[in-house]
Amino acid sequence: MIDVLVIGGGNAALCAALMAREAGASVMLLEAAPKAWRGGNSQHTRNLRCMHDAPQDVLVDAYPEEEYWQDLLKVTGGLTNEKLARIAIRASSSCRDWMRSHGVHFQPPLSGALHVARTNAFFMGGGKALVNAYFRSAERLGVQVRYNAQVCDIELQDGRFVAAHLPAREAEGQQLPAERIQAKACVLAAGGFESNREWLREAWGQNARGEWPSDNFLIRGTRFNTGILIKRMGELGADIIGDPTQAHMVAIDARAPLYDGGICTRIDCVSLGVVVNRDGERFYDEGEDFWPKRYAIWGRLVAGQPGQQAYSIIDQQAIGRFMPPVFPGTTANSLTELARKLGLPEAPFCQTIEAFNNACQVGTFDHTALDDCHTAGLTPAKTHWARPLVKPPFYAYPLKPGVTFTYLGLATDESAAVHFAGKPSPNLFVAGEMMAGNVLGKGYTAGIGMAIGTAFGRIAGVQAAASAGFVDNREARHAAV
Amino acid sequence: MQLFDPQAQKSELIPVLNVHESEVQRQMSICNACRYCEGFCAVFPAMTRRLEFTQADIHYLANLCHNCGACLHACQYAAPHAFDVNVPKAMAKVRLDTYAEYAWPRALGRLYQRNGLTLALASGFGLVLFLCLTLLAMGNLFTPMPGGNFYGIFPHNTLALMFGAVFGFAVIALGLGVRRFWRDVSPPAAGAGLKTAAALEASASVARLRYLDGGHGEGCNNADDRFTLWRRRFHHLTFYGFLLCLAATGTATLYHYLLGLAAPYPVLSLPVLLGIAGGLGLLAGPAGLLYLNLRRNPNHGDAGQKPMDRGFIALLMLVSASGLALLAWRETSALGLLLAVHLGLVMAFFLTMPYSKFAHGIFRSAALLKHAIEKRQPNPINAGSD
Numbered sequence: 001m002i003d004v005l006v007i008g009g010g011n012a013a014l015c016a017a018l019m020a021r022e023a024g025a026s027v028m029l030l031e032a033a034p035k036a037w038r039g040g041n042s043q044h045t046r047n048l049r050c051m052h053d054a055p056q057d058v059l060v061d062a063y064p065e066e067e068y069w070q071d072l073l074k075v076t077g078g079l080t081n082e083k084l085a086r087i088a089i090r091a092s093s094s095c096r097d098w099m100r101s102h103g104v105h106f107q108p109p110l111s112g113a114l115h116v117a118r119t120n121a122f123f124m125g126g127g128k129a130l131v132n133a134y135f136r137s138a139e140r141l142g143v144q145v146r147y148n149a150q151v152c153d154i155e156l157q158d159g160r161f162v163a164a165h166l167p168a169r170e171a172e173g174q175q176l177p178a179e180r181i182q183a184k185a186c187v188l189a190a191g192g193f194e195s196n197r198e199w200l201r202e203a204w205g206q207n208a209r210g211e212w213p214s215d216n217f218l219i220r221g222t223r224f225n226t227g228i229l230i231k232r233m234g235e236l237g238a239d240i241i242g243d244p245t246q247a248h249m250v251a252i253d254a255r256a257p258l259y260d261g262g263i264c265t266r267i268d269c270v271s272l273g274v275v276v277n278r279d280g281e282r283f284y285d286e287g288e289d290f291w292p293k294r295y296a297i298w299g300r301l302v303a304g305q306p307g308q309q310a311y312s313i314i315d316q317q318a319i320g321r322f323m324p325p326v327f328p329g330t331t332a333n334s335l336t337e338l339a340r341k342l343g344l345p346e347a348p349f350c351q352t353i354e355a356f357n358n359a360c361q362v363g364t365f366d367h368t369a370l371d372d373c374h375t376a377g378l379t380p381a382k383t384h385w386a387r388p389l390v391k392p393p394f395y396a397y398p399l400k401p402g403v404t405f406t407y408l409g410l411a412t413d414e415s416a417a418v419h420f421a422g423k424p425s426p427n428l429f430v431a432g433e434m435m436a437g438n439v440l441g442k443g444y445t446a447g448i449g450m451a452i453g454t455a456f457g458r459i460a461g462v463q464a465a466a467s468a469g470f471v472d473n474r475e476a477r478h479a480a481v
Numbered sequence: 482m483q484l485f486d487p488q489a490q491k492s493e494l495i496p497v498l499n500v501h502e503s504e505v506q507r508q509m510s511i512c513n514a515c516r517y518c519e520g521f522c523a524v525f526p527a528m529t530r531r532l533e534f535t536q537a538d539i540h541y542l543a544n545l546c547h548n549c550g551a552c553l554h555a556c557q558y559a560a561p562h563a564f565d566v567n568v569p570k571a572m573a574k575v576r577l578d579t580y581a582e583y584a585w586p587r588a589l590g591r592l593y594q595r596n597g598l599t600l601a602l603a604s605g606f607g608l609v610l611f612l613c614l615t616l617l618a619m620g621n622l623f624t625p626m627p628g629g630n631f632y633g634i635f636p637h638n639t640l641a642l643m644f645g646a647v648f649g650f651a652v653i654a655l656g657l658g659v660r661r662f663w664r665d666v667s668p669p670a671a672g673a674g675l676k677t678a679a680a681l682e683a684s685a686s687v688a689r690l691r692y693l694d695g696g697h698g699e700g701c702n703n704a705d706d707r708f709t710l711w712r713r714r715f716h717h718l719t720f721y722g723f724l725l726c727l728a729a730t731g732t733a734t735l736y737h738y739l740l741g742l743a744a745p746y747p748v749l750s751l752p753v754l755l756g757i758a759g760g761l762g763l764l765a766g767p768a769g770l771l772y773l774n775l776r777r778n779p780n781h782g783d784a785g786q787k788p789m790d791r792g793f794i795a796l797l798m799l800v801s802a803s804g805l806a807l808l809a810w811r812e813t814s815a816l817g818l819l820l821a822v823h824l825g826l827v828m829a830f831f832l833t834m835p836y837s838k839f840a841h842g843i844f845r846s847a848a849l850l851k852h853a854i855e856k857r858q859p860n861p862i863n864a865g866s867d
Contacts, residue, residue, distance in 0.1 A: 036561050043557050046517055105697040107520035111529045111860075124697055125555030126517030132554060132706040257564075262557050264514035320862050324532050326514040 002028045002144075003468035004461070005164055005183035007151050007229065009033060010040030011127070011450060012432025012457030013189035014134035017143050018102055019461030020187070024470040027143045028181070030164065032150035032190065032224045034172060039131030040191045041221035041405055041433065041449075044262040046110070046127060047120040048454065049447030051093040058106045061118045065089055068119075071445055079441020084456075087414055088439055088448075091455035096121060099454070103133030112323045115292055120447040127450075148172065151190070152228060154428075156236055159420045161186040161428040184468035185427040187460045188418065189453075192406035192433040193227020194247060195219050195259065200403075203244035209306060213401075216308035218252060220402045223259040230409060230434060239411035239419040242437035248444045249299025252402030254309060255327045267397045268322040270298060271385055272367070273314035274356055275399070277305040280339065280349030282356065287374070287384035291322075296444045299401040310399040311342055313353070316391040321367060329395035338394045357388035405449065407437035416460035427467040429460035496536040501574040505543060506534045508566050511558055518552040522692040523852045524568070525552070530860050540579050541666040544848035546572035547692045549701035550781045551708075560780075573783040580840050583665075585657035592836040597788030600796050603833045607825035615821040622818040629745045629811030631820050637737065637744075640824070647831045654835035659843050668851040669858055679853035686849045687842075690716055704776045715769030719797065720842075722762020726801070729756035745811065756804065763801035767794040793838035800826045 004020040006013050009031030021027045031038050051068045052059050068089045072080060096106065105124035109117045123130045139145060148171030155163040164186065166179040193199050200214035207213055234240045256265035271291045274282055275298075284301050288294055302310045314329075332338035339349040359378035365371055365387055373386045410418050410430045417424035432453040439452050465471070498506060509528055512518065519525045524545050531538055548569045558564035577593060584590035592599040615622055618634055626633040632640075671679070686692065693701045693713040700710035733752040736742040746753050771794045774787070803823035810819055833839070 105520075105699075107696070110516045110519050111526075112516065122520075124520040125551065126515075126557065128557050129517075129555035136707060257562075260557070260562055262515070263517070264511055264558070266514075320532060323516075324510070324513045326511050328510075 002026050002181070002183040003185065003470065004028075004464045005030070005161075005181060005186045006189060006461075006464075007164060007186065008040065008189035008191060008432065008434075009038045009131075009145075009147075010189065010191060010432060010453070011042035011045070011130065011134070012434075012453035012460070013040075013187065014042075014131065014138060015454050015457030016187040016189055016429070016431055016461035016464065017138050018134065018141065019458045020465040020468075020470070021138070021141045021143050023462060023465035025185075025465040025468050027138075028183070029138065029143055029145050030149040030151055030166070030181070031145065031147050033147065033222065035147045037222065037224065038135065038147060039128060039222075040225060042131050042453070043128040044126075044221050044260070045123070045130075045450050046263065047113075047116065047122045047447045048096070048450045049092060049119055049445065050096065050121050050451070051089050053093075056096075056121075058108045058121050059118065063119045065093075068092075072439070072448065075443035075445045076439075076441050077443060079443075081438050083414060084412070085439045087459075088452045088455040091458070092451040095454050095458065098458075099130075102137040104130050105133075115290070116446055148176070150224070150228070153232060154186075154188075154229065154236065155180070156428070159423060159425045159428075161425065185464035186429070187416075187457075187464050188229055188233070188410070188428070188430045188434055189432040189457060189460070190229050190434060191222070191225035191227075192247070192436075193230055193244075193408065194221065194225050194403045194406045195223045196226040196228075199227055199231070199244070203408075204303075211307070213303050213308050216400055217249075217303070218254075218256050218261060218265075218400050218402045219259045220250065220252065220256075220261050220265065220404045221259070225405070225433070227406070227408075233410055233418065237420050239422065240408065241411040241435075242408040242441065244406065244408045246407040246437070246442045247299075248296060248404035248407075248449070249303070250295055250402045250404060251298035251302045251310065251312075251399040253325060253327050254398035254400040256400075256402065261402065264326040265402065266295065266323070267312050267325055267399060268295075269314045269318055269325075269395075269397065270295070270312050272318035272321060273312060273389060274353070274382065275310050275312050276344070276349060276352055277310050278307045278344070280344045280346075280352050282352055282380060283310075285380050285383055287382045287386055289370070289384075292446070298399070299403070302399050303401040308401055311344070312397045312399055313338070313389065314395050315389040316393060317387060319395075325397055327397075329397050331393045331395055333392045333394075335389075335394060338396055342396055342398075353389055356382070356386075357390060360386045360388045404444075405433045405436070407440055407442065409433065409435045409437040411435075412438055412456075414459075415463050416456050417463065427464070429464050431457040431460040498536055498539070499578070501571070501578055502536055502539045504571045505539045505575050508568055508571050509534050509539075509542070511564055511566055512552075512568065515558070517557070518555060518568075521551040521555075521696040522547060522549065523686075523849065523856075524572070526856065527852055530855065530862055532862055537666045539575055540662065541848055541851060543572040543575035543579060544662075544844045545852055546576070547690075547701070547845070548573055548782045549693055549695065549712075550778060551695050551702055553778075553780060554702050554706040567780060569782050570780065573786060576841070576844075577783065577786055577789070579662065579844065583658040583662045583844070584836060584840075585654045585661070589654075589836055592833070593789070595788070596786075596837060597792040600792040600829070600833055600837060603829035604796060604799070604826060607827075607829035607832070608822060609825070610828065611821040611825040612818075615817050619817055622821065623814040624817050625812070625814040626816050629816060631807075631811070631816065632744065634817055634820060635824070644828070644831065647828060651831050651834035655840060655843050658835060658840070659847050662844060663847055663851075666848070666851055668854050671854050671858065675857050676854065679850060679857060682853040683846065683850040686853070687846050690720075702778065702781070703773050704778055709773075711769060712773050715766045715773065718762040718766030719770060720766070722759045722764075722766050722801070723797075725755050725759025726763060726804070727759075729753070729759055748808075753808065757808065760801040760805045760808075763797055764805065767797040767801075770794055771798075789838050796826065796830055796833075796837075800830050 003025035004027045006017040006029045017029045107124040151164045152167045153165040163182040168178040204214040252265040339346040359375035363372035416429045418428040558566040581590035581593040699708040807819040
């Protein structure tokens with residue numbers, strides 16, 4: 001029998017598999033996706049938020065535990081578990097040597113991301129390069145990796161993991177039989193449920209306009225995160241945490257593919273112009289704060305608009321000041337022409353822009369600071385970087401909500417154990433998006449998902465190996481110190 | 482293969498992109514919005530200096546790309562993703578077009594269309610030419626010459642004239658081609674100090690093959706997502722082997738004209754030692770490159786260029802192998818045949834230099850120089866750093 005079964009193929013699953021294998025356990029990893037799509041949402045990530053008390057290779061200055069914790073407290077509005085959050089924070093300060101030993105390379109921040117040079121360590125080549133490195137290392141160490149292996153059920157006995165079930169399935173032209181895979185311990189790291197359209201529909205429901213908002217959501221990551229095991233574990237009595245409508249949700253280009261649009265579909269010019277909805281009306285302060293601090297609220301804002309659609313409008317003055325979008329904007333030499341091209345009602349749209357232009361107070365434009373260019377007497381106000389949109393050509397980018405990952409998951413503790421009615425399972429553990437909601441009740445800050453996944457993936461791997469009888473001496477020595 | 486339509490260029494202010502160039506433009510628009518690969522090589526940092534990609538930009542970036550494969554394996558948008566990003570492949574296709582487009586004289590750029598055939602025909606021509614000349618001069622192919630004195634078959638001045646003329650033509654043709662490329666990609670104006678620093682950096686990037694190190698020192702990709710330094714090492718053997726062979730010839734020329742020492746030289750003389758070292762490098766390097774090429778991931782680069790790559794590798798190996806064989810058996814009756822074969826192959830190599838894979842080194846060096854110049858100047862686009 002296998003010692004440790006890891007269900008999932010992203011960062012947390014790989015960290016768990018590698019740690020369990022290093023402790024001496026035999027490990028099998030089940031990835032739902034075919035090899036070409038392996039790695040879950042981790043293939044779209046790019047960095048790790050790292051605590052550090054002094055400059056460290058690619059990280060400048062310091063980012064102490066307390067500041068990290070306060071940042072997390074602020075974005076989650078207190079919906080976090082301090083004990084688990086601090087575990088993830090502290091682990092982020094010491095995990096990178098281990099990551100390097102498995103082939104992950106770090107690099108200074110990418111151009112356009114200098115604002116996180118202090119807080120975030122970037123993976124050279126991004127998350128897919130990291131995932132590739134971990135898979136290579138896992139295979140070298142003898143972890144059995146199986147693709148096209150989406151677990152449909154978990155067999156338990158009094159809160160103990162017994163076996164995982166794979167359904168009969170077709171994979172890459174082959175008919176595969178149903179399987180029952182036993183193991184002494186198991187780590188669940190199979191991601192959130194963001195790609196489960198029905199579940200999203202159920203969670204978001206129908207709004208006052210009679211729309212099903214989630215039908216218009218795009219999924220920024222993998223199509224394989226269908227939340228089957230979150231649902232199944234809930235049915236089996238595991239403790240669930242979080243609100244199913246809470247997720248990392250960004251306003252992205254409406255033309256992005258339904259799945260796996262990733263980083264390049266973001267629209268970064270919101271704070272440089274205005275955003276209008278389908279009726280040609282503004283609905284939120286585009287200049288509330290620096291864009292990197294605000295981009296993650298715009299997904300929900302757009303989700304609240306009719307048709308879950310909006311348009312980011314800029315003029316020539318903004319060109320070159322934001323990361324180039326992947327799809328070209330709609331351009332026009334006049335506002336009426338732009339409205340026509342976008343199919344927006346011309347009069348209300350032009351009135352909105354004129355009212356905005358007239359409300360802009362003369363100030364000193366500075367996109368690197370919270371400047372004094374703001375509107376007066378306009379609702380909603382634009383509090384910074386408000387410059388009249390007067391210089392053609394005008395550009396428009398259509399926006400839709402893009403879900404990165406959901407926060408509903410399994411409740412856990414510092415041992416990463418799955419809990420049943422408050423009682424930890426002796427041999428079933430959880431990591432990654434399936435438990436990130438313990439730390440992230442809502443909100444987001446760049447690189448925190450990978451920090452949680454790495455910390456709890458490693459903990460889950462060590463705990464699973466230990467429950468199968470393998471105690472990593474290095475870890476034991478660590479604990480003794 | 483799509484070549485440029487010169488008519489279209491004349492009638493349009495902005496050159497119309499051909500299908501290969503449009504593909505690079507499409508992919509660069511995706512990459513520029515992602516930028517995860519910035520640490521791998523020079524292509525992506527150069528890309529971030531642009532919001533739009535003109536034909537000249539595309540030619541420049543295509544020649545900056547070393548086809549290392551790192552960005553393909555790291556790409557979240559590679560197939561089966563609908564975006565189907567494969568930068569090494571898109572760049573390789575444009576790169577070949579640029580060799581043909583900038584070849585001088587332009588008509589001979591067509592030789593890139595079936596380059597394996599070009600090299601084979603050139604080799605055949607060289608071999609037939611020298612075998613016939615040997616027969617004409619000696620009446621047979623197996624006349625032993627005391628001391629391996631090959632000048633007894635072809636006088637020094639005949640060889641110097643023939644090879645000097647062909648090599649000189651190759652150098653001029655390559656020079657004119659790369660000059661046109663340089664003008665088209667129009668590097669920014671810069672002061673002498675900056676240019677010197679840039680030239681030093683570009684030379685170091687060429688000499689060290691900096692961009693085959695993966696950005697992290699573990700090397701480039703070959704068969705899969707693993708990194709390997711062997712491509713870089715085999716290329717070093719090839720490149721420095723070639724330079725040593727040139728040095729051997731150069732030294733021999735100095736011996737001849739300055740010191741009045743006529744070939745053949747003893748094995749322990751400088752020209753022969755340089756030639757042996759170079760020949761061995763030029764045998765082992767291409768052999769290794771061929772081995773890697775045969776195991777290369779099929780998604781790297783442009784499969785249609787395999788004949789060009791392998792033909793060039795084969796010609797290099799034949800040149801070095803025949804040269805070493807000539808040295809080994811120069812005092813036997815095989816001298817005449819081996820000399821004819823070696824000279825014929827060297828002639829084919831020189832003749833095709835401006836129309837073979839050889840050109841990649843020249844164009845890439847020019848692109849690296851442009852990169853070294855422009856990276857020293859302020860980025861005109863500071864997108865996102867506001």
